[in-house]
Amino acid sequence: MPIWEFLQTYWPLLLNGTLITCAQFLLASVIAIACALAAGLGKLSGNWLIRGAAVIYIEIFRGTSLLVQLYWIFFVLPLFGLTLPSFIAGFLSVGLNVGSYGAEIVRGAIQSVPKGQWEAGYAISMSPAKRMRRIILPQALALMLPPWGNLLIELLKGTALVSLISVADLMFQAKQINASTFLSAQAFGTALVVYYILARFLITPFMRWLERSMARRLGRA
Amino acid sequence: MSFDWKWDFTWEILPRLLAATVNTLIAAGAGYAIAVVLGLVLALAQRTPWKPLTLIVREFVEFIRSTPLVLQIFFVFYVGPQFGIRLSPWTSGMIAIGLHYSAYLSEVYRAGIDAVPRGQWEACRAINLSTRDTYFRVIIPQALPPSIAGMGNYLVGIFKDTPMLSVIGVAELMHAANAIGAENYRFLEPYTLVGLIFLAISLPTAGLVRLFEGWVRRKMGM
Numbered sequence: 350m351p352i353w354e355f356l357q358t359y360w361p362l363l364l365n366g367t368l369i370t371c372a373q374f375l376l377a378s379v380i381a382i383a384c385a386l387a388a389g390l391g392k393l394s395g396n397w398l399i400r401g402a403a404v405i406y407i408e409i410f411r412g413t414s415l416l417v418q419l420y421w422i423f424f425v426l427p428l429f430g431l432t433l434p435s436f437i438a439g440f441l442s443v444g445l446n447v448g449s450y451g452a453e454i455v456r457g458a459i460q461s462v463p464k465g466q467w468e469a470g471y472a473i474s475m476s477p478a479k480r481m482r483r484i485i486l487p488q489a490l491a492l493m494l495p496p497w498g499n500l501l502i503e504l505l506k507g508t509a510l511v512s513l514i515s516v517a518d519l520m521f522q523a524k525q526i527n528a529s530t531f532l533s534a535q536a537f538g539t540a541l542v543v544y545y546i547l548a549r550f551l552i553t554p555f556m557r558w559l560e561r562s563m564a565r566r567l568g569r570a
Numbered sequence: 571m572s573f574d575w576k577w578d579f580t581w582e583i584l585p586r587l588l589a590a591t592v593n594t595l596i597a598a599g600a601g602y603a604i605a606v607v608l609g610l611v612l613a614l615a616q617r618t619p620w621k622p623l624t625l626i627v628r629e630f631v632e633f634i635r636s637t638p639l640v641l642q643i644f645f646v647f648y649v650g651p652q653f654g655i656r657l658s659p660w661t662s663g664m665i666a667i668g669l670h671y672s673a674y675l676s677e678v679y680r681a682g683i684d685a686v687p688r689g690q691w692e693a694c695r696a697i698n699l700s701t702r703d704t705y706f707r708v709i710i711p712q713a714l715p716p717s718i719a720g721m722g723n724y725l726v727g728i729f730k731d732t733p734m735l736s737v738i739g740v741a742e743l744m745h746a747a748n749a750i751g752a753e754n755y756r757f758l759e760p761y762t763l764v765g766l767i768f769l770a771i772s773l774p775t776a777g778l779v780r781l782f783e784g785w786v787r788r789k790m791g792m
Contacts, residue, residue, distance in 0.1 A: 413768040416733040416744060421765060424757040502636050509638030520641055533648035541637045548636035
């Protein structure tokens with residue numbers, strides 16, 4: 350079957366899948382950013398309890414596979430009395446996984462804000478929390494945006510795994526179409542191209558724009 | 571299914587999981603070997619004087635890097651038979667994972683090669699070294715030490731991505747855990763053990779990579 354005929358027949362399914370993938374991406378990003386900030390700041394905390402918790406979270410999620418985490422959250426957590434629908438289990442595990450990688454980016458960026466900035470904040474007797482919020486984090490944010498761009502593409506790719514717990518995302522629809530028609534090249538090929546477009550022509554330009562506007566706000570453009 | 575952890579069941583399934591771990595390690599090793607070589611080819615292909623080749627390889631690398639590995643595994647496994655090429659799960663898995671990571675490694679090499687000072691290139695030119703000698707005797711040896719951290723990260727990365735091979739039926743760790751879970755209706759022990767086995771291998775490996783990097787840097791006098 351030629352590719353345009355294939356697209357004419359199956360575009361509603363593929364579009365549906367793409368929308369679910371986008372929803373998974375956005376929700377997982379929110380979780381990932383929140384976890385990364387919490388764990389990144391936690392790892393720099395003076396309190397050993399908070400620091401320990403952050404280190405354990407980071408090492409566990411970075412040390413094992415996303416697929417293992419996904420299956421564990423979906424199949425094992427119910428045994429502890431926490432049953433999550435596959436949609437929620439999907440973006441939750443992707444978000445938690447990527448958040449552990451993001452935490453190292455956050456920590457690295459905060460530590461590379463020049464020492465003088467910390468001292469200046471101290472000199473004008475800002476409270477540590479206020480100094481972090483008003484002085485350090487805005488500058489760290491500008492430093493961490495480029496690596497976050499790469500990480501968000503990893504996150505988009507990670508969302509393809511939620512199809513394995515039957516979330517009806519793009520990958521899942523491609524698999525379904527393949528199973529019922531055996532048009533593997535068309536089904537998987539189209540899905541590959543859609544993922545590529547999302548990554549290269551939506552996420553990457555958006556992050557570039559964010560980097561530029563951040564630089565302007567810090568007066569560095 | 572129940573919540574309580576059963577130790578006798580754990581001891582019963584552990585040998586089977588450890589046997590599957592060997593397969594996981596073989597898959598990671600073979601995939602990495604492909605990626606290390608192919609990555610170098612992709613990196614060097616972007617440095618030829620012929621511009622269209624550079625652009626094509628560049629776009630290809632970007633494409634591989636921004637699409638999901640699990641989809642690529644399905645693509646390689648299912649598209650072959652459509653054109654009459656039958657690949658075993660192992661072969662297609664190794665092709666997909668090797669190709670995926672070669673794209674990442676080519677970026678690591680590229681950064682390493684770009685970091686070699688200009689003077690080195692000019693010196694090679696001045697003493698009339700051939701292109702081959704320039705690369706293999708001067709540039710690549712110097713590009714390697716800064717690349718080791720990145721290469722090591724992707725070694726751990728490829729190991730952690732091998733569970734995806736279970737989707738096409740490669741009998742690795744995740745595949746074994748799925749089978750055990752389905753046979754016994756118990757998922758707590760197999761999935762938890764898989765997680766622990768991954769931790770037990772990837773954390774020390776990451777540490778060893780850091781040690782090795784320091785050793786190479788000292789050895790090269792950097």
